[in-house]
Amino acid sequence: MEDSGNHHHHSDDHDHNHHPSSSSPxxxxxxxxxxxxxTFAPPPQTPTFTSPPPTYRPIRAPAIPPDPNSTRAxxxxxxxxxxxxxxxxxPHHFIAPAKRIHSPDDIVRFHSSDSSKNFLGFVVAxxxxxxxxxxxxxxxxxxxxxxxxxxxxxxTLIADxxxxxxxxxxYGNVSYRTWHExxxxxxxxxxxxxxxxxxxxxTVELAPYFADxxxxxxxxxxxxxxxTNFAAWLYCLARLGVIGEEDYPAVVARVFVKYLDLMxxxxxxxxxxxxxxxxxxxxxxxxxxPFIFGSSxxxxxxxxxxxxxxxxxxxxxxxxxxLYLACIAFVKKVKKGVFAEHSPMLDDISGVPNxxxxxxxxxxxxxxxxxxxxxxxxxFLFGSIIKWE
Numbered sequence: 001m002e003d004s005g006n007h008h009h010h011s012d013d014h015d016h017n018h019h020p021s022s023s024s025p026x027x028x029x030x031x032x033x034x035x036x037x038x039t040f041a042p043p044p045q046t047p048t049f050t051s052p053p054p055t056y057r058p059i060r061a062p063a064i065p066p067d068p069n070s071t072r073a074x075x076x077x078x079x080x081x082x083x084x085x086x087x088x089x090x091p092h093h094f095i096a097p098a099k100r101i102h103s104p105d106d107i108v109r110f111h112s113s114d115s116s117k118n119f120l121g122f123v124v125a126x127x128x129x130x131x132x133x134x135x136x137x138x139x140x141x142x143x144x145x146x147x148x149x150x151x152x153x154x155x156t157l158i159a160d161x162x163x164x165x166x167x168x169x170x171y172g173n174v175s176y177r178t179w180h181e182x183x184x185x186x187x188x189x190x191x192x193x194x195x196x197x198x199x200x201x202x203t204v205e206l207a208p209y210f211a212d213x214x215x216x217x218x219x220x221x222x223x224x225x226x227x228t229n230f231a232a233w234l235y236c237l238a239r240l241g242v243i244g245e246e247d248y249p250a251v252v253a254r255v256f257v258k259y260l261d262l263m264x265x266x267x268x269x270x271x272x273x274x275x276x277x278x279x280x281x282x283x284x285x286x287x288x289x290p291f292i293f294g295s296s297x298x299x300x301x302x303x304x305x306x307x308x309x310x311x312x313x314x315x316x317x318x319x320x321x322x323l324y325l326a327c328i329a330f331v332k333k334v335k336k337g338v339f340a341e342h343s344p345m346l347d348d349i350s351g352v353p354n355x356x357x358x359x360x361x362x363x364x365x366x367x368x369x370x371x372x373x374x375x376x377x378x379x380f381l382f383g384s385i386i387k388w389e
Contacts, residue, residue: 083121097383129248223275294324
């Protein structure tokens with residue numbers, strides 16, 4: 001981040017007070033954060049910020065500020081609780097999963113179902129499994145976890161063998177479609193390496209979740225809906241007994257970290273568009289879950305607080321150990337300019353007093369902003385493992 005000095009100044013300034021900077025002349029201006037009048041001119045910006053650099057991502061629709069009513073509803077909502085994943089009892093009748101959500105009424109029906117509550121409970125359980133742990137901390141790595149890592153490694157190698165094509169368009173390199181086709185074609189055989197022979201028929205149900213975990217090949221985009229499909233795929237593996245609760249820490253610290261590395265590689269290599277971006281009012285253009293898992297890692301940390309994201313030394317030295325810091329570092333890498341302006345939601349969260357509050361707030365926000373949104377969940381699939389009830 002070029003303007004690190006500005007961020008240190010800002011880290012304690014979460015209340016939108018318009019403090020003078022030592023060099024600001026006392027003339028009137030507008031606040032660079034909220035647009036309100038202030039007695040001080042905004043701090044001078046370096047010329048590099050006057051036009052967006054090439055890595056800046058345009059948003060396809062105007063950014064809509066959060067609805068105060070929905071923000072209030074999120075604050076008042078109960079905190080999602082962890083749940084045990086019930087093993088799917090035999091006899092199994094696996095079916096090709098299909099889309100079922102088409103309207104707000106369908107969303108209401110989904111959220112009143114056991115499937116929805118248990119899936120969200122699984123995400124909470126993953127979050128709790130990594131609480132106060134670093135990525136490098138030792139954890140139980142089962143043969144299933146090793147197979148999951150091997151699958152993601154295979155997809156990473158396919159990306160290495162599928163370089164982007166030269167093109168003038170800034171977003172959506174068509175080589176991604178080749179990568180996606182190779183991934184889809186190998187999905188069934190890759191998934192079968194995970195499953196005992198009696199569960200091989202489950203591939204018909206698992207493969208669609210898997211193939212939807214890495215973005216959309218026609219739109220060449222990726223977003224929180226695709227990320228949710230990856231979580232749903234892992235949830236299905238838990239329902240089948242392929243992974244158990246003893247695997248959860250490794251599922252986050254090894255498997256999900258590897259998935260995130262792959263997705264960042266694909267985002268940068270093929271210039272994937274953000275799918276359904278909220279513009280600056282979203283948490284992040286692409287991801288949500290690593291913020292949940294990462295905030296859990298930092299709960300009760302001795303000296304790292306939510307405002308520590310403004311400290312460049314902390315980001316540089318600890319983002320390899322904490323997912324939340326890695327997310328912030330990545331946002332700062334791909335977006336130039338003032339952090340508070342391109343990522344106001346993350347900036348606001350840095351003013352929350354502790355990581356426990358950040359974690360519970362993000363869990364509530366994930367339910368409301370991802371799992372309860374028709375444009376995202378209309379692509380979600382239901383079969384015999386995740387049932388439409």
